[in-house]
Amino acid sequence: MLEIKQLKAGYRGIEALKGVDIVVPEGEMVAIIGANGAGKSTLLNCMSGVVRATAGQIRFAGQDITRLPPHVIARAGLLHVPEGRQVLADMTVQENLMLGALARGTRKALYEIDKVVTLFPILAERMQQAAGTLSGGQQQMMAIGRALMGSPRVLLLDEPSLGLSPLLTHQVFDALLKLHRDGLTIVLVEQNARRALAATQRAYVLERGLIAQHGQSQQLLHDPSVIEHYLGTGESALVD
Numbered sequence: 751m752l753e754i755k756q757l758k759a760g761y762r763g764i765e766a767l768k769g770v771d772i773v774v775p776e777g778e779m780v781a782i783i784g785a786n787g788a789g790k791s792t793l794l795n796c797m798s799g800v801v802r803a804t805a806g807q808i809r810f811a812g813q814d815i816t817r818l819p820p821h822v823i824a825r826a827g828l829l830h831v832p833e834g835r836q837v838l839a840d841m842t843v844q845e846n847l848m849l850g851a852l853a854r855g856t857r858k859a860l861y862e863i864d865k866v867v868t869l870f871p872i873l874a875e876r877m878q879q880a881a882g883t884l885s886g887g888q889q890q891m892m893a894i895g896r897a898l899m900g901s902p903r904v905l906l907l908d909e910p911s912l913g914l915s916p917l918l919t920h921q922v923f924d925a926l927l928k929l930h931r932d933g934l935t936i937v938l939v940e941q942n943a944r945r946a947l948a949a950t951q952r953a954y955v956l957e958r959g960l961i962a963q964h965g966q967s968q969q970l971l972h973d974p975s976v977i978e979h980y981l982g983t984g985e986s987a988l989v990d
């Protein structure tokens with residue numbers, strides 16, 4: 751569904767991605783883990799066209815999308831829930847969700863508001879409220895709901911658990927697992943490596959712009975170097 755070959759990208763003077771290869775088969779949920787500044791967000795931003803690749807190729811559903819603008823990529827069904835959620839704070843939850851449907855274009859509606867509400871019931875009570883007044887966790891749910899309204903063929907998520915309480919993190923991951931069970935292809939960027947590996951089948955470890963390791967998530971969970979660098983030991987590393 752997604753195939754990334756030797757992708758490079760950067761910012762003035764910084765090469766953030768130095769030749770990244772990633773494959774995401776249809777229906778899989780794939781994790782990308784890595785430390786602060788490893789290039790995880792840059793990678794997702796390249797996929798959705800927000801950051802321009804300087805070399806390499808991104809193929810989505812058989813089409814080369816490397817040089818396409820973000821709105822065209824979104825219309826094709828590659829939808830991005832960005833780091834920090836980026837909600838339209840002054841607009842209501844309902845308006846935010848409806849705007850998400852713009853990405854659908856002429857493609858079939860896969861998720862309408864009622865389906866989003868089934869996944870995130872709290873949003874039903876908040877529909878007419880300004881999005882900026884939601885809690886961080888509720889905003890994250892709304893941001894995911896907004897992407898679903900655009901009928902994703904692939905959903906890209908950048909740190910959905912960032913700043914969320916353990917309970918809300920659990921609810922968000924629960925929803926992602928449901929979406930995955932229903933067949934949605936998901937790319938999950940997470941700093942909470944243990945949780946990301948537990949939730950996915952396959953994973954990539956990004957280190958300073960390069961894929962340092964990849965494989966079955968279950969295997970990476972037990973890999974000594976992954977444990978040392980990303981999972982840690984002791985209570986701080988435990989998943990709630």
Ligand SMILES: Nc1ncnc2c1ncn2[C@@H]1O[C@H](COP(=O)(O)OP(=O)(O)OP(=O)(O)O)[C@@H](O)[C@H]1O
Nearest residue numbers: 761762764766784785786787788789790791792793
């Ligand atoms: N807009 C930007 N302008 C300049 N440099 C940037 C910009 N965005 C990211 N960088 C740099 O590119 C590198 C990769 O950053 P990126 O945000 O992709 O990492 P990340 O893995 O998502 O980190 P985090 O876990 O903190 O979100 C870092 O060195 C970062 O400082």
Ligand SMILES: [Mg+2]
Nearest residue numbers: 790791792833
């Ligand atoms: Mg990031």
